[in-house]
Amino acid sequence: MNINPHHLLGAYVLGGLDAVDLTLFEAHLQDCAACRKELAVLEKVPMLLDSVPVPDAMALSGVPGSNGVPGREAADANAPGRLLDELARRRRTLRRRWAALAGALAAACLAVGLAVGPLLVRPPQPDATYSVASGGGLQVNIDMARKTWGTELAVSGSSLPAEGTLSLWVRDRAGAEDRACAWTATPSGKVKVTGATPIQLGSISSVELRDGAQRAVAVITVP
Template sequence: MAGLLRDAFPARDLGGDWGWAVNEHIDLGAHVLGGLSPDEQAAFELHLSGCLECRQELAVFAPVAGRLGSVDAGTARTLLEPRPTEPELRAEVDLLDSLRARRRSRRLIQRSALAVAVAASVAAGVFLAPVVRPAPAPDATYEVVGLTGQQVGLGLNAKAWGTELRFEGSGLPTQGTLSLWVVDSTGAVDQAGAWSATKTGKTQMTGAVPVQLDEISSIQLRDVDSKVLAELQLPAHPAPQSS
């Protein structure tokens, strides 16, 4: 370590005049670091014997010399090497900017390809919207006119669990609650659905009952007071023949 410091700070020409050639107070640091030449070291020690201030400062900085003595020459040379210059740092920053630009360009290309695919699909008459398939035709359809002009259309679908009803009505009451009821062949009644009246007097509704289609006797549209506004009588089904 001392040799490196002597290389970094060459010995000065003392010219035989100690007072002019050596500033002993300044040379205190060089002495601690081992950077003085033999002539400078001799002059400093002569000064130190008669200078209380330098002796006190030397006592404070003496531990530094011990720590520096534990640093090997290779580590010391590494510490003395210059830091990376600005052009080198600039090159690293430019590399990061280039990578970011490539990612942005890749995302832009992907989005553009998607837009072109959508445009081509539209031009070819291929629409990417979900396909809405029409509901299957009901097993039975009926229309009935109520006592006060209500127009009612019913579509009935037989299910394993009962019957699905599709109701469509117009000219209905515009206030209160309306409901749809199913009467089976035994006279039992099940509610298929209920809804609040609309201002237009029109309603579409899908309901269900746990009654098989061939067991339905009639279907009734009722108002909030349970008054029957319209009723559909289904044709009777013949009873199965007993063997």
């Protein structure tokens, strides 16, 4: 059977030639400028070739026994061009599938982030919480958190004095005092403020809220 060497180009690029056909085509390639030109085009698209299984690509090139083609003689001179077109189409399809998969993964990560996010950003729980209230509606809540440098105090209150300067004082068990924070009273009588003291939590005996005249407005005793 006479074989047209031009028809072996697609199978040559894909590594599908046996030893006899390989020798035949490489000898032909030395003298055929058209095949060398086609080969140069095919060699510029290795990523396309890698994206298609060899059996599928060889079926497109007209290799015997693929997709019902009885022999190489059924292939035509346009096989390399059709091979490139089909490889490019499959490459585009592969990219679309990867894009869809990336979108699905991003959506899944977003859903997990929405579910887990509140847990991750939840503020740390205080080590101790104290509160005091009076008959006039005044209420003071203090959350205390241990720190290596001392104690952090988160203060919230309502019905507090609406004028002047308020301050929070911390007393240790030896009787020493430290001002943890101070703020200007608000017309609403409400406040949320954070203070700090070098006194360690275990050494605090009491916390006192004072007005501008240094009178005690509220006192919390720490057992």
